Amino acid sequence: MTAFRTESSDVQWQGRLLRAGQEAHRYEDDSVHIHDKVWHPGAITVVPYDDRHVWLVRQPRPASGLTSCLEIPAGKRDRADEALLDLAKRELAEEIGKEADEWRVVTSFYTTPGFCDEHITLFAATGLRDVDGGATPDDDEYLEVVPWPLEDLAGAIDATVDGKTLIGLLWLARELRRG
Amino acid sequence: MTAFRTESSDVQWQGRLLRAGQEAHRYEDDSVHIHDKVWHPGAITVVPYDDRHVWLVRQPRPASGLTSCLEIPAGKRDRADEALLDLAKRELAEEIGKEADEWRVVTSFYTTPGFCDEHITLFAATGLRDVDGGATPDDDEYLEVVPWPLEDLAGAIDATVDGKTLIGLLWLARELRRG
Numbered sequence: 001m002t003a004f005r006t007e008s009s010d011v012q013w014q015g016r017l018l019r020a021g022q023e024a025h026r027y028e029d030d031s032v033h034i035h036d037k038v039w040h041p042g043a044i045t046v047v048p049y050d051d052r053h054v055w056l057v058r059q060p061r062p063a064s065g066l067t068s069c070l071e072i073p074a075g076k077r078d079r080a081d082e083a084l085l086d087l088a089k090r091e092l093a094e095e096i097g098k099e100a101d102e103w104r105v106v107t108s109f110y111t112t113p114g115f116c117d118e119h120i121t122l123f124a125a126t127g128l129r130d131v132d133g134g135a136t137p138d139d140d141e142y143l144e145v146v147p148w149p150l151e152d153l154a155g156a157i158d159a160t161v162d163g164k165t166l167i168g169l170l171w172l173a174r175e176l177r178r179g
Numbered sequence: 180m181t182a183f184r185t186e187s188s189d190v191q192w193q194g195r196l197l198r199a200g201q202e203a204h205r206y207e208d209d210s211v212h213i214h215d216k217v218w219h220p221g222a223i224t225v226v227p228y229d230d231r232h233v234w235l236v237r238q239p240r241p242a243s244g245l246t247s248c249l250e251i252p253a254g255k256r257d258r259a260d261e262a263l264l265d266l267a268k269r270e271l272a273e274e275i276g277k278e279a280d281e282w283r284v285v286t287s288f289y290t291t292p293g294f295c296d297e298h299i300t301l302f303a304a305t306g307l308r309d310v311d312g313g314a315t316p317d318d319d320e321y322l323e324v325v326p327w328p329l330e331d332l333a334g335a336i337d338a339t340v341d342g343k344t345l346i347g348l349l350w351l352a353r354e355l356r357r358g
Contacts, residue, residue, distance in 0.1 A: 002321040013192035015215035020199040033319040036194035064292040111291040113243040140212040142181040170349035
């Protein structure tokens, strides 16, 4: 355990969703180190599965140059006080067109703790039922719903290049002892 | 597959390591969407293990408010053309004080593809030997080397809150069929 104290926190850029800047931290040995920091509102992600499929989406991710990224459903918080389970239910309905009878928190993690405070809570959703009207993605989401066969979970693990999706699918393979 | 064309790419902030700004992308339906983007130089991470242990580090991660984060060894590229395997070898020596006879690329992924181009290549390193002089972390790294028993891999998976480390340890549990 290495204690540090935040000496200054300087937001230098404000985007639509993110802020960026620098923080200075004083450590136990009295030295001060300055680091870049990106502030993020936090997010949830969901592994929705039934007896035959895990329900994935494909979408473009221009920030990382990807025309098609295979992912588990996910969404950002709009407000810091937004309830995570409510957000997870909304994203599952909007992106996949499903609701779920059982929800569990699997784990939570920082996507890239060295420079960003983005924290993701990973849910598992089972007991899936179709929502009336189906998926209703936002205008700026170009989503394709992909029901991926559980018998080829290893294929989905090989096919994704998204960190949170690797975590969700590797967890599911361990949970189900397959893939 | 949803094609888009990058219409503009506007760096609005330059940090020590990162840049941030906004990009506009035109999609097939002719609509244009603007997104925040963070540019990152890329990184490697390593799962080093022998018959008894996986070799981890604990370190403070002030950007995410963590006084102690359990992680697999990792490092950022200093230059875009830096060879990834050379970087992985250097980080294993500096952070853990080991070199390895066998190196494999396990997978590669984007930590958070919705807003950042950070791409991490995950290596496995086996056939470990001590480096003369031991670990030599940088001045601003406060690292503790943690040899974690393979028989309690599940405990390490529970103990970490770092995304890349979850990927590395869940992969190792699957590879070794334990945990």
